[in-house]
Amino acid sequence: MTAVATTADGVIPRQTPASVKFLGREAAYWRLRIKGAVLLVFTLGLYRFWFATDVRRFLWSHTEIGGETLEYTGLAGELLGGFLLAIAIVVPLYTGIAVAALALDAAEGVIAGIAFVLLVLLGQMALYRARRYRLTHTVFRGVRFDQHGAAWRYALYALAWWTLIVVTLGLAYPWAQAGLQRFKMRHTSYGDLAGSFAGSGTALFLRGLPIWLAVFGPLVGAFVALSRMVDWDALNRMIAAGGNSPLAVLVGGAGAAPFVVAGTAAVASILAALSLYPLFAATMMRWWISGLRFGAVSVRSHLRTWQIYRIYLRFVGLLTLFLLALAVIVGVGVALFNLAVRPNRDVAELLTSTFTVILYVVAALGASTIYQVAVTFALWRQSAQSAELSGAAALAEVRAAGAPSSALGEGLADALGVGGI
DSSP, X not given: OEEEEEEXXXXXXXXXXXXXXXXOOHHHHHHHHHHHHHHHHHTTTTTHXXXXXXXXXXXXXXEEETTEEEEEOOOHHHHHHHHHHHHHHHHHHHHHHHHHHHHTGGGHHHHHHHHHHHHHHHHHHHHHHHHHHHHHTEEETTEEEEEOSOHHHHHHHHHHHHXXXXXXXXXXXXXXXXXXXXXXXXXXXXXXXXXXXXXXXXXHHHHHHHHHHXXXXXXXXXXXXXXXXXXXXXXXXXHHTTOOOHHHHHTTTOTTHHHHHHHHHHHHHHHHHHHHHHHHHHHHHHHHHHHEEETTEEEEEOOOHHHHHHXXXXXXXXXXXXXXXXXXXXXXXXXXXXXXXXXXXXXXXXXXXXXXXXXXHHHHHHHHHHHIIIIIIHXXXXXXXXXXXXXXXXXXXXXXXXXXXXXXXXXXXXHHTOOOO
């Protein structure tokens, strides 16, 4: 899209932002999700590969950029094959870890630590390769996206950053995200148009610092207050004498004060985290979208924080209504059953166990479906609707490059429980 600006020197073409729209209807997505949840039950989870494919096709095909929509070309059979290959990797790995832990009982802690690091690395590799699969099966204007780069290198990079995040109580998170996003986008391209990421870790830190203070501030304050209540002399005497009751010594004669301080700080931190999470999500989403670059093409997000709060409040409301309705139905059903049938004890226990399993499945799938529609779908729609592209004319000159990758990463992510859309 171009506009024309006239000056004394002549006519100068000026680029105007290309619009991004989401055309999908929520009612259709509800039907897709409910159908998928039912088929998951009857196929004992096997349908999830076809379910994931249908969901991606729906979201991709209803996302319009500059008047043309995305296309997802992945197949359910590829996801199934990738999962089976992943199982062939994960099962021997878990078996080896278990055997090593049994054989080296004295080094159980070391084995557990090594196993944790290996699984974290494998999970990060799976996430990177899964992203490669989704990108290489995403087509726009007949040209596919691509991702290269070594997954193991990304995994080591991510492990180092997440270690630093834990050590700094989350303060390193903005720079970690900036670094990881730069790594991913540096190895991402649309055809022969190279990607990059312009988001600043420092800018994200300044935006997120008030949230961090609200969530972790009470915990830090409680730690300082509790450290002042410690009877350090008594604690040292107890340790020198070989005592094993440090809690009784730590607070000396402070009584219930330490528990009040700790409990108040925990409650304040949890409430702050719950109430500010939509703000955090909005901040992260705006920052990430506005940092995306493909050559001369840049993206800007106009996402508003109140839009994200509305999404999460609606989810809470729908989930509450669902759980209340489920409780009423269960209560009425149990009452009618007890009136109509009086089974013996063994039959009653069997029916109770069966009913509990069914109730758990219905509640879990129902809550998941509500979340996927009310939150995931809504976030996708708002993210698309709030984005605009500058320099979109460069997309017309892109030449095709790259090829579809295997679904092994998707299978590993699924097997390790870290998969996503």
